[in-house]
Structures are given as C-alpha cells and as structure tokens.
Amino acid sequence: MLDKASLIIVAPELMLLAMACLIALVDLGVKTRLRTLTYWLSMGTLAFVAWSTAMLASEAQTSLYAFGHMVVSDPMGNWLKCFSALAMMVCLVYGRPYAADRDMMRGGEMFTLALFSLLGMFVMISGSNFLVIYLGLELLTLCSYALVALRRDHAQSTEAAMKYFVLGAMASGFLLYGLSMIYGATGSLDIGEVFKAVGSGRIRHDVLVFGLVFVVSGLAFKLGAVPFHMWIPDVYQGAPTSVTLMIGAAPELAAFAITIRLLVEGMIPLAIDWQQMLIVLAVGSLLVGNLAAIAQTNLKRMLAYSTIAQMGFVILGLASGVVNGNTLNGQYAYSASMFYVVTYVLTTLASFGIILLLARDGFESEEIADLAGLNQRSPLYAGVMAVCLLSLAGIPPLVGFYAKLAVLQALVSSGDMFHIGLAIFAVMMSLIGTFYYIRVIKVMYFDAPITVTTVSAPADVRAVLTINGALVLILGILPGGLMTLCFNAVVKTLAT
Template sequence: MQAFDLYAILPELVLLIVTCLLLVLSVYVRENPSSTPRVEQDVFHTPRGVGFVYFFSIILLAYLIFLFVGRMGDVSLVAMNGLFQSDPFSNLLKACSCGAVLVSLIYSKKYLQDRGMFRPDFIVLALLALLGQMVLISGANLLTLYLGLELMALPMYALVAMRHSSEKSVEAAIKYFILGALASGFLLYGMSMLYGVTGSLDLIEIFKIVADPRINHLVMAFGLVFIVAGLAFKLGVVPFHMWVPDVYQGAPTAVTLMIAAAPKLAAFALLFRLLVNTLLPLLGDWQPMLVLLAVLSLVVGNVTAIAQTNIKRMLAYSAIAQMGFVLLGMLSVFDDHAFSASMFYAITYVLTTLGTFGLLMILSRKGYDCETLDGLKGLNKTHPWFAFIGLVMMFSLAGIPPTVGFAAKLGVLEALVDAEHTFLAVIAVLASLVGAFYYLRVVKVMYFDQPDHEITVTGSGFAKGILGLNSILVLVIGIVPAGLMSLCLDAMRRTLLGS
C-alpha cells in the first residue's frame, strides 16, 4: 500500500474504526441515570452509552463533511490497485451523504427516544450503512461496487426491523430483504456475464474492451439487461418499485428517512459508474431501457400517489416519480450539463426529503406517529411556522418556484430539450402537473382544514433550528441555484476528464 492509497481511503478508514470503537466503548460509558428517559411501556431505560455514541457520531460526521469538501479541489486518482477512485464527483456526493445522515440523526433523536429505539446499535448501523455508500460511490471495480452495495443494504435491513414489536416493521423488513436480495442477485449475475465477456472486473478496462466491435454483443446485451434491472430495483423505479411503498410505510419514520435520503445519492453514483463510466459504448442498448423506466416511473408514481392518504406512502410514490426525473437526466450522455443537472436533482431531492420527514418526526409524539393527512389538519392555526416549512417542502417536491425543486426540474427539462428529447420533456411536464395535485392537497389540509385533534410539536430546539435552516436552504438555493449547479458541473467535468 502506497501513501496515496492510504490518503484515498482515509475517510472510510476513519469512519470504520471510529464506528467500531463507539460500539465497544458504549458498553463501558456510564451516563446519569436521572437523565435517561423511559420509553413506551416505561419498562426499559435508554441503553448505557447512547448519548456518548450520539455525540461523537455527530462530531465524526461533521469532520467527514469538512474533509470531503476540502478534497473537492483534488485531482482524480485511482487507488488500491484499481479498486477505489477518489474524484470530485465522489467527494461531492460523499459530503452530501454525510450531511444527510448527520441531519437525519439530529431529526430522529427525540422520535427514537419516545419509541425505545435510541440505542447505540441504531447509530452504529446508520454509520455502517454510510460506509457502504461511500465505498459504493468510489467504486472503480465491479467487486468494489458490489461490496459497497451490500455493505449499504445489510444495515438497512436491520434498521427497518429494529422495532420488532411492530408487525408492520417486521413485514416491511422481510419484503425489503427478499426483494433487495433479488435485486443484488440480478446485479451480480449481470456483472458475472460482463466479466465473462471482458475477462476483467476493472471499470476502465471493461470500457476499453466493450468498445471493441469484435466482442460477443449478444451476451453483453443479456448482461446489460440484468444490470439495468438491478439498478432499477435499487433506485425503486417502475416496474421494480413494489418494495418502496411498503417499506416507506412500515418502517419507523426515522428509518424511512435513512432509506429515502442518502442511499439515493449512492444509487445515482452506481448508475453513473456502471452506465456512463463503463458501458457507454453500449448506449444504444441501455438508453431505450432508461427511457421506458423513466416514463413508467413518472406516470405510475404520480398517478398512484393521488389515491394515498398515508403521507409516507404518498412520499414513496413521489420518490418513484422523482427518480424518473433523475433517469431522464442521464439520457443526454454526451452532454456534461445533463449529467450535472441529474446530479443537482438528486442532491436537492435529498435536501427536500430531509425537511419533509424531519417535519413528520417533529409532529410525532410518544404513542403517535404523524403519518396521515388528518394528522396535518389545521397545522397553520396552531403552528404557522411548521406549516410554512411543510408548504416549502411540498412546493419544492412539486417543482413550484421559487423553491429548489423548480430549478432542479428546469435543469433536467433543458437538458432533454437540448438533446432533442422534446417528447420526453412534454411527458415530464404533464406528469409534474399531475404530481402537483397531491402535493398541493397537503398544503390545503394544513392551511384550510379545521384541526380535529391536538397537534403537538416535539424535538429539541436544535432539531427545530436545523429544520428551519433546511427550509431556508430549499428557498435560497431555489432562488440562487447557480452556486450548487456550477459545483455539480465542475465536479462532473473534472471527473469525466480524469476518467
């Protein structure tokens, strides 16, 4: 191992070592018994050491964010004998992923305490899932990509099932595990066929071999179908979306946020690494598949969401439609503006998702989860500030100016028009109009319906402050999107040139 190898994987090493140490040290750290709240049935106390683990996890994540932001000016390098790559693309996505997990933990603390889930193992599993996302984002080899994918998925299965007293959570975990294993099998089988044709696991080497017209195109096409199917499962797009609504609804809201936010960035990175960095010569084979997946996701996701009264289930179908937009941005493969628009869309969608689920957790309390439209009735009459935050998040998801969702959708639509995919742009606009109905329905419930129950706001002042900052960012980036857009464009250009 050379010095630059160690430099490249240093953040992942720090995350892994500190996470394992926090789990072990939590057993030996004593906390003030008077400050440990009781939970649900008033039988169990918050486990010893959880406050210690939580505090140092927040510090660790903040350190990693600054570390990755500082590395964004570095040149692209491939380390660990071609297994791992560090480039501006990966550093930006890793910084955003660490930020998403950091904010998720801040929002989740009170929610987890009230349900007896604020335990060291919850935090450690979240950090291990983040480690898998970081490995996946920087994968330069089929083996690294698959290991990162599994390291991200396995802790998520455990997180969904952590509230084992809930039948819904256990059912959601079983569905998530079975369908996730099926998706991993699809992806692994496609990778094995790719290896069988090219004789290599290295992404750069595969790119060179695939460009040779003498390869067995039929076997490559079959392998590509399995790879795209596996990617579609992980993104949760139609027709591989069946796990998304059940898992979103069945998992505790804190876990749903862990699934809905940072993993989307890792899935986008996997899509980019495999299709653009590796299989670009097979553009004529995988581009029509992405078109079909994107259109189906936009139509099915938005139309089905109209019938939902459970907010988490509605947001699940919304996520399916939003991933359709991300796929549309990947169609203009010879335009780095299109790639950066898709990347910008993924990052800003995660930002909006954090605020949306953060609001749901702050409106939940011990023994009650804010999951239905009825739970938001008359929110403006009792808590106008939080109603405004909900309005900003719904407007952003719907793509209404001046929120960041409008800038993100506009960027993808411009890329489609520039690539002469005008018909797809029209379909995307029409699907967004359908989606605006159920987003605005939430606003109508908050502002115009009469409250039929007591609405209680929980959570620490710090969590509420972060939620307010989240909503302000959604507005500010929507009004002035040039900074983040140029950051995404610069990262994408330098990565493509480096590869």
C-alpha cells in the first residue's frame, strides 16, 4: 500500500508523467505551426517541476527513501532534477523556432518526448536500486533515439539515430551485464545493501571487479568518455540542432548522478579499482577530445569533441575522491565535479542557442565559417558566443575557469603526487584546447561576413539567451553561491 511520504517523494515524477500524457492528448487539437498551446503547457509543467524539486532540495537535510528503498530523495538528486528541468525549458525555448521551420512539429512529439526523456532522467537520478536506474536510463535513451530521428525526411538525422541506437544498445548491455554480475556477487539490487556487502569483504573480489569493468564501460558511454565516445561527434552533427542540444545538456546531469549512485554510494570500498579505470578514461578524453577538436571545421562536431574533453575534467574529479583508502577528500572532489557539470550544461545551452539562432530555413549555420563577421551583424550574440567559448576554454573570470580550478584543487589537495601530475596534464590539455575556441572567436570578430542578413529571433529566445550568457559571466564573478550549493548537497547526500 502506498503511503503519503512515498507519494510526496515521487511527486515531481508523477507530475511529469501525468502532464506528458495530458499534453499528448491536448496536442491532437492544436493546429498552429508553432504548437503554441502545447509549448506553454510544457513550459508550465517544467517550471512547476523545477520549483517543486528546488523546494524539496532546500528543505531536505537527509536522504529520504520510498518504495522499499528503491527510490531516494536527497539534496544532490533534487538539485540535479531542478537543473535538468530548467535546462529542458531552455532547450524548448531555443529549439521551437528551429523545429517549426523544418517541419519537425507536425505533431507535438518533440514536446512529449522531451518530457518523457526528462522523466527518465528523474528516475535515473532518484534510483536507489539497480533496476530503477536501468529503467530510467532506458526511458531516456529510447526517447533520445526518437528525437534524433524526428526530422523524418532528413537522411543524415536518420543515419545518426541508427548509429546512436546501435551503440546505445551495446552500452546498455554492458551496464546491465555488469549490474547483473554485481547482483550475483552481493545478492542484492539495492545500492545500500550492495555497499554493505562490498564493505564486508566476504564476497569474491574478482567477480565484483569483473562486473565493475562493465558498469564503468556503460557509464563511460553515457558520459561520452574515450574510448566510448564514437557516437558523440556523429550524433551531434547528424541530429537536428535543437535535438543535439537536448541530448548534450540535461542528460549529462543524469549521467553524473548515476555515476555517483553506483560508484560512490554503492561501491566506494572498491574505489581503488574504479578510480584507476576512471583515470584512464579521463586522460584519454582530455587527449583525444582536445586534439581531435583542432581538426574540425564543423562547429557542432567541434563542440562534440569539446564535450568529450570537458567530461574528462568531470571524471578527474570523480577519480580523486579516495586517496590511500581515505575518503576525506571525497566531499571536495565530488562537489567540484557536480559544479563542473552544472556549469558546463549552462554554457552548452548558450553556445548551441547561438547556433540555433543563426540557423534559418534552408540554412543550418553548422560550419565555423558560417559565423564569419557575426560581430558586425550582431555584437550582442557574438559577445554571448565569445563568453561561452572563453568559459569552455577556462579563461577567467568566467564560470568555466572556476569549474576547472575546483577540479584541479581537488586533485592537488589530495596530496598524492600522481594526482598532482594529473592536474598538470589537465592544465596542458586545456592550453591546447584554448586554440580551437579562440579560432572561432577570431572568425566572428575578424573575418568578413559571408552574408548581410540581420540576426532576428523571437522575444522569448532573445530574453533567455541574454540571461543565459549573462549567467556564464555572473557565476564566474560570483561563483561562491553555486559552489556552496553543490558542496552542501554532496555532503548531506553522502552523509546518510
């Protein structure tokens, strides 16, 4: 029998499910090209869900469990849900004009699939059981496959969806096989029980590590880490740009959450094993991501390799939490990674927002050369794009600099010489990565424009994009509030 406390804990998920079904029905009667009613119902739903999860996060001091410890509500999870809902709102604001111009909104599928994919993220973030996490992951990925193929008459989008589907199915198989082996070794699907079993030391270590390899492989695919990164450039380039933004922003928050749930909350006694795997993934991601991005002429593909490099920094933070069996550095390392992934999503939203803004009917604005002379056409939008690129490069005083600094501090404060060496390597890779970001800024400010077309956008897109770009700058000047929020959320979550 359901109790009131359990229903309160899953209220945001129930709200999303009910409204996604209702919006799908209401949209049957909507005939306008921009699906105005569907759009505002979706935005209202997302705003309410973001507000409710923020309230739950600010009021919660400990972790609350529901449905026999299968679902958890804690500060970290609720803040990640709030940021995911806000990110999805921004994606819909930026993507609606683009989708309407390309006949992607003959029905309301884009809005309902976006809500269902967000529901999958919420389930992943709330999962305290292997099956719940996997169900949330599958709901997210199935919606993502459909979104990538939403432009039905576009061969490149269909090809990208097929690649995503094949590689995504393989990654899901890796994760499921690894979880099944851990279940076989520990006898439980509950993350808390797995932690107790692993900590007892009475189970076979080799079986656990073998299962752990497959789990880390599945997580690396979702994070887009090398060598499981093959799908990212092709899907980013092939998918409609509005969908690229949806699969490249909020899902990173959910991927970070399940990594914390599975590795930190469930298997931190095995940290010496999974941290070594994460370090290999991080080094490979920083190296391949930054070097491959230099050779790109397609802007979306360049940002895809940039994403791989950025995830390398997130993984470095996750890999520095336990030093010689001591977990004291964990709260700083994991909160630094959370701060990094949140600020990365914020910056990605604005950068892809500019690409969507410059696209028009029959023109995608996907090549770096398409940004030539943007400053002469629109100083505001060129400034927003420049701020985002400099933030991704880690230039002060933008928020990307403090995100990188937080991860580097976590590495150095561990006192381990190997971690200090990793920090030096990460700085060197960031210096290399600065080149391809600066190259785009040079094209915007110093190359002659290839068109004299003025840049225009609906009022809601202009307002949100301006706020988005301003936040990248403001949070760089005043990063303390968000850093404290991430730190407190991680400390309260891991304390229970």
